[in-house]
Amino acid sequence: MTESSGKGWLKTLWCGLSSNRFGVALIALWAVVCAVGLALPQQVGFDVFRSPLIPVLGALLAVSLVACTARRLGKRRSVFHSGPTSGGDGGGSHQVRVALPSRISPEEAVEMTEALLAKRRYAVRRLSSDELRAERNRLSRHSSTLTHLALIALIASVAVVALTGFEEPFVAVVEGEEHSIGHETGLIVGLDSFKTDYWPDGTPRAFLSMVTVRREDGTQEEGMIAVNRPLKVNGVRLFQAAYGRAPRISISRDGETVAEVAVPLRGSYREGLLSRPAGVAHLVSLGLDVWVIGAAEGGDDPILEPNQVLVELTSEGAAVSHGQVVLARGAAGDLAGLTVAFVEEKSFSGLSIAKEPALPAIWITAGLFSLGLAGVLWFPYSAISVGRTGRRQEGGDIVVEVRWPKGSGGKRQAARLGASIEEALKTVDHQGGISEKGS
């Protein structure tokens, strides 16, 4: 491949990536992928939203935005010297010609137009006696570029959060026990107590976890975690995600306790229409899994009383069952040569733990994105250039050129403005000055 053909290939690639067509195609692709992910039930094995497809599409979007913004900025630089009516974001221009009544000179007409535009909140600048430029919403001039840049920064911030932070979506901490958060935070969270509160109609009102978070240096922080009220310690945020029962099961052999564990019932076991809370604890030292199933909520369980649990011992990985036994609180039973006891029942709190170092950047860039969007759509930049054609020695037509975002009615805008100027010219009082009608 020659150098020039290499450059040609790169140029084609750049043009493609920075084109509006590619941007719109990416938006469509995102929409299709999300719609498919929404319509098809996501499986544990394959989930579109957790697949590499999303980061790949995000990266493509970022590349497209960077290329598109670079192209815009390049264009901007090249048109900066071509006058104030150029350089707005993605503008198109429309011209209307307004015929001058014979009694009015071009200078007077331009003066009247200046007054008319000033009334409409345009910042008007006279370039000469018969030429002017006017702008409105000047601050919004670069809002489209701001929107694109903010979106690039937003994607980058999300990537930083994903790469440098961590998230534990569900950590079950049993009352009176501790859990090491890990991820080099050196933090240990302990659940001191858990409280639930209900509305009179039985709807949950509050889930409150009283916790103590211990640091590596021996200091600690006590606090409360509730839904909508996370606790933040050393940049790590702890959220209330769930709660439930945690029966404590003791296993002994020949009268000697070999294991005792509280099993949070964090999952569910379905049997027909009945759903029972269920949990498992892995006893690595014994090579056993302890499965515990609680009574279904509402007291309509045909097998288990509210104070009973069903305990099943399996070999690790649930390959072989060693049998199951129903136990009331405080009772014990024999299973596979072991004595299994349901010692007591505690509560557990399901916490979601996350560290998102660039989170403020996400909100700032999202705010800037919204600001840019409002600039583009609510306060669009428009620029008007008014001058005479100079076709006739005296009089001549006035040419009004309106620059306005393409597709947002610039042609009509120009036509309306032209009509207003024409109307104003017709109603001019030669002695008294200018009046505007129907504007």
Added chain:
Amino acid sequence: MAKTLLTISLVSFAVTLLAYCLPRKVMLRHLRLVSYALGLVVLLASIVLRYVETGILPFATTQQFAAVFAFGAAAFGVGLESRRPESSRAINALSIAVVIALLIWSVLTYRTQSSLVPALQNNPLFLSHVVLAAAAYGTFVVAFAAAVAQLLVRNDGGRARVGPRDMEGIGYQAVRVGFPLFTLAILLGSVWAGVAWGRFWSWDPKETASLVTWLIYAGYLHLRLSRGWSGKKSALVVIVGFLAVVTTFLGNFVFSGLHSYN
């Protein structure tokens, strides 16, 4: 009382729709303006009263949100009616039909709610997120109505007082107003999700459906502003966008997820 007011507003909007469908008469214009304004004021009073009666923001369930959504659509329509009564006639008639459908559902499924689950107990974010979403949805209803009217109105070379281009202009203006509102609604929802659920984005079905909706309208604006799309093609995109709005709105009945509070 709140339910009675909701029913009165429904009747008012039904009268408005009737006035829109009858021939153009000055008296009918007055009637529809009065019934339109009455419906809107009474609907707002119903929403406020519901809050006063229970002390709970009445946005928790889809049925409750339907009333707020209807208010958003009707409020945007009133603005249109006052500014462009002639060109908005068909559009407002269609919008009011959607408002009536929402209110019928809201009245039939009316239930006094006296409790709020912990996740929804964040009044500033709850209020701003839902109100912005309802306002945006309202503008999208008007945009949808404009797109449908645009496709139905015959182009007779500009002889008629109102042509497809007028409809298209109104539809664009509606999206122009609604899109930033919808963006803010999603962003505030994301902020709230970060506080309540610990994740600012969970690919929850409602989140995903709203993202699809956002992408469709973003595509529409890009196609229109950058690629100059107009006419039937852009009207179809707006209609597809509104179908996405409906999917997002009713998604809780199809998909489960974190947003299911019914």
